[in-house]
Structures are given as structure tokens and as C-alpha cells.
Amino acid sequence: MKILVAGKGGVGKTTTSALLAHILAEEGYNILALDTDSIPNLAQSLGVPYERALGIVPLSRNEELAQERTGARPGEGWGVLFSLTPKVDDLAEKYGISIKPNLKLVVIGSIEQSKEGCLCPSIALARAFLMHVLFSERDIVIVDSEAGAEVFGRGLAEKFDAMLCVAEPTLKSMVIAKKLIEMGRQLNISNIFLVINKVQDSLKASKLYARVFSDSTPYHLVSFDENVTMIENEGKGVDCIPKDSLIYRDVDALARKILGIKKRSKVV
Numbered sequence: 001m002k003i004l005v006a007g008k009g010g011v012g013k014t015t016t017s018a019l020l021a022h023i024l025a026e027e028g029y030n031i032l033a034l035d036t037d038s039i040p041n042l043a044q045s046l047g048v049p050y051e052r053a054l055g056i057v058p059l060s061r062n063e064e065l066a067q068e069r070t071g072a073r074p075g076e077g078w079g080v081l082f083s084l085t086p087k088v089d090d091l092a093e094k095y096g097i098s099i100k101p102n103l104k105l106v107v108i109g110s111i112e113q114s115k116e117g118c119l120c121p122s123i124a125l126a127r128a129f130l131m132h133v134l135f136s137e138r139d140i141v142i143v144d145s146e147a148g149a150e151v152f153g154r155g156l157a158e159k160f161d162a163m164l165c166v167a168e169p170t171l172k173s174m175v176i177a178k179k180l181i182e183m184g185r186q187l188n189i190s191n192i193f194l195v196i197n198k199v200q201d202s203l204k205a206s207k208l209y210a211r212v213f214s215d216s217t218p219y220h221l222v223s224f225d226e227n228v229t230m231i232e233n234e235g236k237g238v239d240c241i242p243k244d245s246l247i248y249r250d251v252d253a254l255a256r257k258i259l260g261i262k263k264r265s266k267v268v
């Protein structure tokens with residue numbers, strides 16, 4: 001099953017992705033977490049010490065690897081012919097960071113193409129890897145993405161079985177989420193959830209939802225929880241969030257909904 005976690009910056013995508021990954025891993029599933037943010041930080045949220053996290057080279061910036069796999073020398077990619085079908089099936093094994101025996105992270109970085117429309121070799125490699133992962137049969141893939149489904153484009157976007165569009169309980173944030181959700185629908189993603197995060201007043205959040213979403217877009221509330229900033233400031237990952245905390249309870253309930261989809265539709 002492939003899950004896309006999308007939304008504007010700062011709403012809580014990385015926190016949600018990381019906690020979801022840990023919870024689903026605890027349920028015994030094999031999880032591959034992918035970070036496609038241009039400034040990746042999922043590693044830290046998953047519990048990789050930040051000194052180590054700083055040293056991770058995202059796949060879409062790894063020119064050496066791109067040279068090895070595409071045949072293009074660094075700086076030579078633009079306008080030069082290189083392989084668009086590089087070998088990628090071993091990348092999760094070789095470049096994945098093992099968080100737990102059944103939870104692996106691959107930092108991909110931004111997969112957006114340049115404004116000129118060219119594809120540099122390292123981004124071609126990252127895209128080929130994503131394509132490979134999205135077409136492969138895996139337990140659960142969670143993609144933390146700063147953009148919406150549109151960066152994946154047709155052909156790739158519909159490979160997601162679910163999209164969680166994260167928003168804050170403000171009118172502005174929900175209006176943005178509504179647009180991202182519409183794009184997700186146009187790209188034929190079948191299960192779309194609005195995740196309203198950092199909720200302090202659930203009645204207010206539900207009213208806002210009703211105001212912006214006149215349709216029946218499923219939504220899920222995740223409470224504001226000071227444990228998140230506390231563990232972040234201690235340099236710890238979300239695995240250190242207490243199980244009896246509000247955020248754990250709410251993301252755990254979200255995980256159950258996702259597993260419900262997985263079981264109902266028998267998606268891999």
C-alpha cells in the first residue's frame with residue numbers, strides 16, 4: 001500500500017508521516033518511508049540523530065550515484081544523452097537507513113524538474129527509483145511530500161492508494177488543503193483524507209471543516225500536543241512520544257483507518 005502525505009510547509013506532514021511509520025511498523029508491517037522534501041527532515045523525526053541526519057545526501061542530489069547509474073558525468077547531464085532507465089532496484093537496500101528492522105528510510109529530496117523542463121541525471125535517478133517503488137509490491141510505503149500529488153504527475157500519482165492532506169485548523173490552511181485534495185482527485189487517487197492537525201478545539205475545527213468542505217471528504221482530527229516540540233528539542237524521534245499522549249492516540253486512530261482501507265481493498 002502506498003500513502004502520500006501532502007500539504008503546505010509547517011502543517012505537520014513530517015511529524016504525521018514519522019509517527020504513522022512507527023505505529024504501522026509496530027503492527028508488524030514492513031515500512032519504507034520516503035522523504036521528497038527539498039529540505040528533508042523526516043530522518044530526524046524518525047529518530048536519526050541530527051548530526052547523522054545532516055550527513056545524508058538526498059538521492060536527487062547524489063551526482064556520484066547518478067553518474068554511476070545513468071552514465072552522465074557530473075555537470076554534463078544537461079542536454080547530454082543519459083540513461084533514463086538506470087538500475088534502481090537495489091537502492092532501498094543500499095541507501096536506505098534502517099530505523100528499525102522493519103522500518104527503512106530513503107531520503108530522495110525534491111523531484112521537481114527545473115523550470116526549463118530539463119531533467120538532470122540525479123533527478124532522473126530519483127524519479128526512476130520512485131517509479132520502481134510505486135510499482136513494486138511492498139507492505140507500506142509512506143511518502144512525505146512538500147508538494148501535492150501533481151509533482152508525481154499522471155501515471156505515478158494514481159499509484160498511491162491513499163493521500164493524507166494535512167492542514168492546520170485555520171481557514172487559510174483548509175482552503176489550501178481543499179485545492180490539494182481537488183488535484184489529488186483529478187489525478188485519480190482513490191482514498192483521500194483531510195488530516196486536520198494541531199487541533200486544540202475540536203468543535204471549532206469541525207465547524208471550519210464544514211464551512212470549507214461542503215462535500216463528504218473524510219477528515220481526521222489530530223490534537224495539538226506539546227510532546228512533539230519537547231521530543232524535537234531533545235533531539236529525539238517520534239518513537240519517544242508517550243503512547244498515552246493525545247497525538248499518539250489520534251495518529252494511532254488514523255493508522256487504523258488506513259489499515260481498514262488496506263484490508264478492504266486488499267491493496268498490497
Ligand SMILES: Nc1ncnc2c1ncn2[C@@H]1O[C@H](COP(=O)(O)OP(=O)(O)O)[C@@H](O)[C@H]1O
Pocket residue numbers: 007008009010011012013014015016197198199222223224225226228229232247
Ligand atoms: N500535533 C502537533 N502538536 C504540536 N506541534 C506539532 C504537531 N504537529 C506538528 N507540530 C509542530 O509543527 C512544526 C512543523 O511540523 P512538521 O511535521 O515539520 O511539518 P511539515 O512537515 O508539514 O513542514 C514542528 O516543529 C512540530 O513540532
Ligand SMILES: [Mg+2]
Pocket residue numbers: 010013014015037041144
Ligand atoms: Mg516536513
